[in-house]
Structures are given as structure tokens and as C-alpha cells.
Amino acid sequence: MTADELFATPLQYLKGVGPRRAADLEHAGLHTVEDLLYRFPNRYEDRSRLQPIVSLRPGQAASIAGRILSCGLRFTRRPGFKIFEALVADESGPMRAVWLNQPFLRDVFAAGQHVVFYGVVDARGGAGLQLTNPQYEILDDEDGETIHTGRIVPVYEKIGSVTPKIQRRLVFDVLQRLPSEVPDHLPEELRLRLQMPARHAALLATHFPPADASIEALNRFATPPQRRLIFEEAFLFQMGVLARRQAAASEQKTATIRVDDRIRDSARRVLPFRLTTGQKQALKEIVDDLQRPQPMNRLLQGDVGAGKTIVALLAALVAMENGLQVAFMAPTEILAEQHFLNISRLLQSSRFRVALFTGSTSTAARKQQLAEVEAGSVHLVVGTHALVQGDVRFHQLGLVVIDEQHRFGVLQRATLRGKGLSPDVLVMTATPIPRTLALTLYGDLDVSVIRDTPPGRLPVRTFAKPESRHDEVFEFLRGQIDAGRQAYVIYPLVEESDKIDLKAATEMADHLAQEIFPSDKVGLLHGRLKADAKDRVMKAFAAGELHILVSTTVVEVGIDVPNATVMLIEHAERFGLSQLHQLRGRVGRGAAQSFCFLLYQSPLSEEARERLKAMTDTTDGFEIAERDLRLRGPGDFFGTRQAGMPTFRLIDLVRDRELLDVAGVEAARWFETAAPPPQALDRMLQAWADRFRLMEIG
């Protein structure tokens, strides 16, 4: 059997994998031998130096091997609390191991078994030493000595019925059968230059490390064999990104865009202020793209208030001056309206006509608008994200701007292509995305970032306070409202259907309205309200008719109310960091100093404490995003998995950033020198799409 045949072998054909285990493996996404081998152990244990029991000292982590003398459940005085206890002995003597509340161990252990325990040694007063909740393995097979002890052993995460020990056995057997001639995904020249081990050696040493390997480096996944495998995945990923870019580059726009002095003048005329350096740079990148023959796929990132809208509008102006139409899309009707008012005002003195498409436009008016857009007499259309997908037909659509895109993949190029369109696309987001995530999420998007803010903005002052200090915060709020300002009070609502939370928000609104601020107007906003009711509340708040807006997180994306200077978040410990930051971004939009209060319920978990600390430490969205990524891991970064994160087998986006960078550079270099033919690229793209499941955007 060749190596590739072995890699492709379904796991169910392996000795020791019956239907039950095959199903469990399958369920965890492990189908083939390759899947099994390209899965790191959770950790490594040095069992080459199993410690004699007599030599153990309290506080140290130790592996011991011995026989079970006796074992059983012990009941304690605390009702319902059970301890399973085993007495184990090696040649040097006996010791105890105990597990708290794991009564099922009764069916796992029996006297006479040969076992390995791994855990931290505790001193038990006069009772000697013990291991509490140690990891365990029962060694009953004859070759236990070579695979499971007497060396550094890999410890895999349990998969249903497939224990770490069974997996170790499976991996060991497969590696025994793996021919030394394994085709290598990495070009030889590159591998040698980077001094990386060959694939075969890397797989071997990753799963069964040599005796002289550093256990500490192994557990950091930093040994050369491990890094080689990580690099391999990163390299293939980056090649896929490049292949996709190359495919995108073959698409051609129907119209060409030029920029001359007349257009620059026209832009200057609509510009109400001086652009910041960040805005200028972003605009330059966008306008450069507009002038290329291929459609632009660009993401414009900038924290809330960074001033993305004007940049997009200037880009729109360039397109319109070139005789093209622009679709400007927002996530909600109210935001669309806001953009419409803004843009109409800025374009007032120009010759361009702007239309707003919303659900509330009357049928007759809509018909009229549709006709004008189709005829080309309306130049810029503002609407919600459904705009381009809907029944709107353009005369010549040149640019699509998508604002506040949180759900990736909403607008797919394929949809546009289906309508015979290949416009430039500019996606804007206020969700600051850490660099490595941006790379993987938007592999084939170009990214512009505005990191500075318009002059004169005061950073929001943020305070975390325990719930018990509510009164102080209300008093402060009182002062702000008396000074003519407005405030948000946010309640967590994890699920829209969460009645209890909804009740809490409703009660809070009543409480504030009746008892705390009886002479002020308090509004309530939540996801259960119908769209027009929501709009009404938001508009009343924006117009200053409401002083306090009690809301669930539906207010997160959206509205610009510069007069609101207080953001009070209840149960702040329940929110994710990026979400807290988004909420805070609702204030600090005017010239006055704004404040954010994070009220929390004690005791705080370690992670919640970190989140609140990050919020009080910094207002820099990118810094927040980095911390969030570290706290939550990439899988949870967007709250849900379905956000389209590519699934890596070995890469950890936080740990392996620098390897990803190197892989990016090397992949680009390889692409240039090897110039792969189109068929090879197609195959690569297919394999890549299956493998990384990156979403389509742009």
C-alpha cells in the first residue's frame, strides 16, 4: 500500500475500529487515516521516567505505574458526595488515588489491573501522599511497555468510546505501516531552506517523540516536527488564498473608471471636513482599486466613529462621476434612512440624485423609483442588504457599498454575476478583526484599516462597578440628563425568546420611568417588537424625545445619537468583550465627554474579570479584539461557529500567527516561481474549498 492509499483509508478498516468506534470517530470529523494522523495529541506525558512512588513529593506533577491493590467507592458525610478511591503500588511502595464524584469509576477499575496515573501529588496530612483526580490509563496488553509507557507518550482527547489509549494504539499501528516514501506537500527546496523535517519523520516524531525531545516544547507544540506539520497546513491554506485571488483576477469589469482633476474637485466640494490620515490612506487604496480592470473586493475596517461613511461616499462619487450607479446598503432600515439623509445632504449641491428604498415606500412611489434607477436618472440608491438581491434593476451598477457587515457571506459575488453584474464591492465593518482572523476570514479580500479617529473626540471613560453600587450610577445618570444628555441602559438578552431577561428589561424600564426618573421619558427597545415599533422608539430617542433608552442588545449595530453620553450596561459579566465594545461605541460620538458603566454581579469568573478589565484598560477596538481572541479562541470570536471560520486541523490562530505569516510569504514566492497551470489551480481550489470551508464573500 502506498502512503497516499494508506492516508485515504477509512478508519473503519483499521484493526480495532468496529462500527461503534468508527461512528464515534466519524462524528468527530475523523474519516480517514490522514484525519487521524493530522490531529495533534492534546498533550504529552513523559512516561520514560515513571517515578517510583517513594520518591514523590507534594506539589509535583508525576506519572506513576503500578498495580491496583484495592479500590472502591467511599461515601462521605456530605450527602450525595462520593469519593472513589484506589490503592496502587509499584515496587517501591503503595499510595492512594482519589476521584471526587466520579462513581462510575467503580466499573472502570478492578484490583490487579496494571495502571498508569498522571496527576499532581497532594499531601494528606498524616495519611501520606495521594493523587487527586489523576488522569489514568489501564494497561493490560502485552506491548503496553513500548507504546503506553517507558517513553514520552501522546495523550489524545477522548472521542466517544475511543479512549486516548485506543487512539494511541491506532496511531502507532498506522505509523508502523506508513512507508518511508511519503509524498511531501512542501517543495523540497523550501523545506530544506526552512530546515524542516520531511513529512514522514514529522508525523512519526509528532505522535511518538524521540527520547531526547523536550516535553515542555512538545506541550507548546513548538518542536520542529510539530511546527513543520503546522506550517504544511498554513502553506496549503495560503496557496489556496492565492489561487482564489488569481481566479478573481481573471474577472473583468465592464466599465473603466478614471480619476482626473475634475473628479478631485468635485470630491473636494462635497467634503465637509478634512480627512484624517487613516481616511486618506483608505480612500487612496479604494480609488486605486476602482481604476483597475478587475472588480474590487475590499473590506474597510474602522472602529465605530472612525468615519467610514465619508470614505465610502467619496468612492461612490468617483464611480458616479464615471457614469456609474452606486448601491449603498445598510443592515437595517433605520440605518439606511440615516445614510440617506446624510448622503442627500452632502450631495445636495451636486448633480447626483439619491433614492431611498425601504419597506415603507408606497407601491406607486416605489414603481417610479425602480423606473428611474433602471433608466439611470437616479445615481445612488440607499437600502438594506436585500437591495441588490431584490427586484431593483440598475442601468449600470458600478459600485456596491455594504455597511456594517457582521454576517459574512450575505452578498455573494455569484449572485451578482448571476445578474450580469461585476461591480466593485466595498464592505465596511466596525468589528475590529485581529489581523490573523482577517487573513483567514477574508483570505481573498483586500483590507483597508482606519485606525485613527476624527479630531476632537474624547475617549469614553469606562468604569466597572458591582451591582451593589447601582445608586451611585443612577445619580450620575441623573446629572447627565439634567445637563440635557441622553443615556442607554442595556440588558443582556441571550436569546430573543428568553422571557426572563425580557421581563428584567421591561421591569427595569418601568422602575426607571416610575421611581428613579419620574419626570423624564424612558423608552424600551427589544427584539420582540415589530420592526416599525422598533423604528419608532429609535427615532424618538434619536430626536431627543426620549431621555433614557432601556434596550436589549438590538441597539448594538446602528444608530448615531451624538447627544447620548451614558452607556450603562447591566450584567456586563454576561457579555462578550467585542459586544461590550460595540455597545460602548454607541456613545462618545459627540463633542461632550461620554461615560460607560459596566455593572456586574459578583462573584466574577476569571474570564469575566479579564473582559471588564480590558474594557476599562483601553478603548482601542483592535486591542480589544486581540484580547477577545485570546480569551475566547477563534472559534468563538464571532459568537457562533457558523460565521464561516475556516476549520484548521493543526493551526491555532493565536499560537501560530508567525508561522502563518511565513507561510504566506513562502506561498506567494512559490506561486511566482512555479506558476502552476490552470488545471492544477482548479484542483487545488477544489481541495482547498472542501478542506477549509471558507465562506464566499465580496
Ligand code: ADP
Ligand atoms: P463610522 O466609521 O462608525 O461609520 P461615521 O462615518 O458615521 O463613522 O462618522 C462618525 C462621525 O464623524 C460622523 O458624524 C462624521 O460626519 C464625522 N466625521 C467623519 N470623518 C470626519 C473627519 N475627518 N473630521 C471630522 N468629522 C468627521
Ligand code: MG
Ligand atoms: Mg457607520
